[in-house]
Amino acid sequence: MAAKGISTIGAASRSLSSSLMAAAKEPDVENLRLIEELTSNVDAVQERVLAEILGRNADAEYLDKCGLDASDTDRATFRAKVPVASYDDLKPYVKRIANGDRSPILSTHPIIEFLTSSGTSAGERKLMPIVTDEMARREVLSSLATSVLNVYVPGLHTGKGLYFLFARSETKTPGGLTAQPALTSVYKSEHFKRRAYAYTSPMAAILCEDASQSMYAQMLCGLCQRHDVLRVGAVFAAALVRAIRFLQLNWAQLAADIETGELNPRVTDPSVREAVAVILRPDAELAEFIDRECSRGDWTGIVTRVWPKTKCLNVVVTGVMAQYILTLQYYSGGLPIVSGMYASSECFFGLNLRPLCGPSEVSYTIMPNTAYFEFLPVGEAVDASNLVELARVEDGREYEVVVTTYAGLNRYRVGDVLCVTGFHNAAPQFRFVRRQSVLLSIEADKTDEAELQRAVERASSALLRRRGASIVEYTSRACTERVPGHFSPALPHWTLAP
Known part of the structure; x- marks a missing residue:
């Protein structure tokens, strides 16, 4: 189905085709008409x-x-x-x-x-x-993005999304105003809470500020509802890769919780425990399935093996997140990767009207x-x-x-x-393309994140893949031991390819 969807989207780059409009359901039709008008x-x-x-x-x-x-x-x-x-x-x-x-x-x-x-701008957190x-304007744009995806991936409303979403702590300014990350503000909004039914993660787990407890609870609830999941995602690709890594490290304990129907004591937040208790039930068959799939050591296509109805991944893979594309394709078995919306703390900008296009497009x-x-x-x-x-x-x-x-x-x-x-x-x-202020600069040379990404891809293709290895993620470091100075990728994670 994914391949068919990708092959038919080219005509939609100029205007949404009549066939797409005809296939849409209310209220998506009105949203698509609004996009055309705007x-x-x-x-x-x-x-x-x-x-x-x-x-x-x-x-x-x-x-x-x-x-x-x-x-x-x-x-x-x-x-x-x-x-x-x-x-x-x-x-x-x-x-x-x-x-x-x-x-x-x-x-x-x-x-x-x-x-x-x-x-991301010189390490300084700005107040917008x-x-x-x-908030109403941002909700409208989010609704438009949902409608576009519904047209290209029909039936998403019939299931749930396993999205790994994490709120961060808020602070107060001296004058008493709340200051918090944009995503945290979204998760705490009434609009998001009204749509909480569409996600496998309970609100208490998303809003838990202890990242470890939040991840554990969200993964556990996602496993318990695995046959309801039609899309898997996070905001940024790095977060989804780390969620799969979390499953690799913790599947045995997760399976044990599912077998007994009792949440691990490592989750101490009372509101999270209460929310998970509504979902978690003893299920020896599911526990055995998780043990069987995860103990094999083969993580190729793990997303569709564990969540078999998944139609797409929903994550941002543009800019520096492009380094995770191959890893996500490996874990998902080649599912379409959707980067649906472009937004920032300043304002919401726009939509990807071809959500099933390749990540590089x-x-x-x-x-x-x-x-x-x-x-x-x-x-x-x-x-x-x-x-x-x-x-x-x-x-x-x-x-x-x-x-x-x-x-x-x-x-x-x-x-x-x-x-x-x-x-x-x-x-x-x-x-x-890039952040204007995010440049590597040494010996009067300027290198942006896109150029660094291309250099890593070329090196990986030439040196690692023929040896059965691939890069999971990387950063960069300055080398000034010899003249001229230069930057080189530092590779904190790599894996052997299957």
């Missing part, structure tokens, strides 16, 4: 979004200092008066909000929380402001209703006059993405470098 009217939607943002935030201090008032909602005035901004430019304003200043600083709508960035209605169509988007051509000076609007980017060219959000980030440099790969209707499609 992508056919990109420039008009972007103009409306910018006018809305500027109109509602006209009384905010930041825009006032830029010289804008309530009547200045057009693009020309915006481009002339509002500068391109980095996080350092906005940090004084963000700090005041975090310290308790409730005046309209960046936005006239109250900031309800901060989302913390992942720390969020307003109440931002993943491109995202930016939805023009989520924020106002501009693009700085790579290699050009950081100047407001150099920015290009969403509808006017050029095919094949690389850009750094710049966003203006409803929460008050104005012409903010996200730091992601994207390459235009084509168009869906009038909407450009982008391949994620």
Whole structure:
């Protein structure tokens, strides 16, 4: 089924075909129609979004200092008066909000929380402001992504997803606002809780801040419901690889718990134990099956062996996560790998409208209703006059993405470098290339993560595979023992191929 799905998706890159629309079910039909409408009217939607943002935030201090008032909602005035901004430019304003200043600083709508960035920009965790209605916009985009996947992989609603999802601890700013990772905010949202029935993991296990207890409980519940699982995933590929590794190390204890129907004492969180007790029952037959499959030492296709109805993997495999593609193909027996959505702490960007495409072909169509988007051509000076609007980017060219959000980030440099790969209707499609600030630099040489990935793949193909070995994951280290200095991959994990 997977191979057939992959072979029929090429025509959908320009518009969703009538056959796909006809096969869709409500409410997916309405969502697909919305995608077609938005992508056919990109420039008009972007103009409306910018006018809305500027109109509602006209009384905010930041825009006032830029010289804008309530009547200045057009693009020309915006481009002339509002500068391109980095996080350092906005940090004084963000700090005041975090310290308790409730005046309209960046936005006239109250900031309800901060989302913390992942720390990929020079290791610094940034605070991204969020307003109440931002969550609704993110829920809409998530719903659109679900509808697209439902069309290409029918029947997913009839089963469950085994997703390994992990919440992290939240903190409070001096002014009392919550600061937490974007994914943690999603997991704690009412929208996610309403959809908890679609996952094998109970909410208590996902929200448990002890990663070890959370992983154990999620894997155990996934095994108990193995015949209900139609998709397996995590947010990033690394997390799914580590979940399979966790099964390799802990299958015997998991089987023992299933045989007795008693949860291991290593899980001490009362809410997790209570939630797992609803699912876990004595099942000697399942325990014997796990013992038989996992004791063989052969982990080829383990995903479909343990969860036989699985139709796809759902993980991000773009950027640095590309290093895990071969490992996931090995564990899954070649299931399609879906990278469905492109999002960040700043805002949600867009969708992969060809979810069953090969991992190297993943491109995202930016939805023009989520924020106002501009693009700085790579290699050009950081100047407001150099920015290009969403509808006017050029095919094949690389850009750094710049966003203006409803929460008050104005012409903010996200730091992601994207390459235009084509168009869906009038909407450009982008391949994620790299983080702008993530470069290896030594002896005046600049190497980005994509180049490092290609170097590792070439070395693996030439040196390891012929010896029956493959790389599971890697990092890099600086070698300065000889001149000129250089970087080399450090390989913390490798395996013998079957």
